[in-house]
Amino acid sequence: MTAAAGRKVTALRGTTVALAEAADAFLSTSRLANPDTHRAYASVLVPERGFAVTTLTDSAPGKVPGKPVTDWCLEHLLDIKPPAGRPALREPAPGYAGSYDAGQWTFEVDEALTARFMLRPEPVAAEVEGMPDMPLALVEGSDDVVIAADPQRVVGRFLRDDAGEIAFLHLGGRAARRIR
Structure with a gap:
């Protein structure tokens, strides 16, 4: 070693x-x-x-x-089997829109379920590049999300607290806490 x-x-x-x-x-x-x-x-x-x-x-x-x-x-x-084929999608609901804090960036999600990646000033000053907007779609019967343009697989999900309110967006390997 x-x-x-x-x-x-x-x-x-x-x-x-x-x-x-x-x-x-x-x-x-x-x-x-x-x-x-x-x-x-x-x-x-x-x-x-x-x-x-x-x-x-x-x-x-x-x-x-x-x-x-x-x-x-x-x-x-x-005893959970991966779903076969493309998941059924549903219309976005306004309750998912909000700001989700992931530390060095925030996901701003609008009512159409487009996630905008907003970097904090420090990464921007270090010339870190952001990501393009991500139009998402909700999977029928769940809070799972897919990329709207290619809905072949689930890429994240909205997580709820004990009261049933949306508390986090798990996307891009991070669970981003809802701040608004």
Whole structure:
């Protein structure tokens, strides 16, 4: 193990390491792997069932082994089978519109369900590029969202609090807290 890898592994031994930090440290540690690795990881949360799974992979997101491993976990541990085909969509409702704070950016979601990515001043000053607006669509019977132009798979969901009010938008790997 190299000295740099040793420092990364040692950093993981603390008690307050976030999952993303652990994954980043693991994926940046030298090891025997494909030198053309994409170093991707994906997380699936099923909060109403108290379940989360993260798949660490050396392939691009959604490719082998990430998706099959995640699907296997959902099917065999929660008896949830991935939906076949394109999900049925429903019209947006005004209750989803609002501002969702993700830390370094805010998602501004309008009543048509278009998410606008608004960077904070610090990343803008560092010349970090934003993302284009994302027209979203709601999946029938749930708070799941798909990209409206390509609704083949769920890319996020609105999460509700105990009172049934929308409290978060989980999109782009982040759960952004509703602030308005």
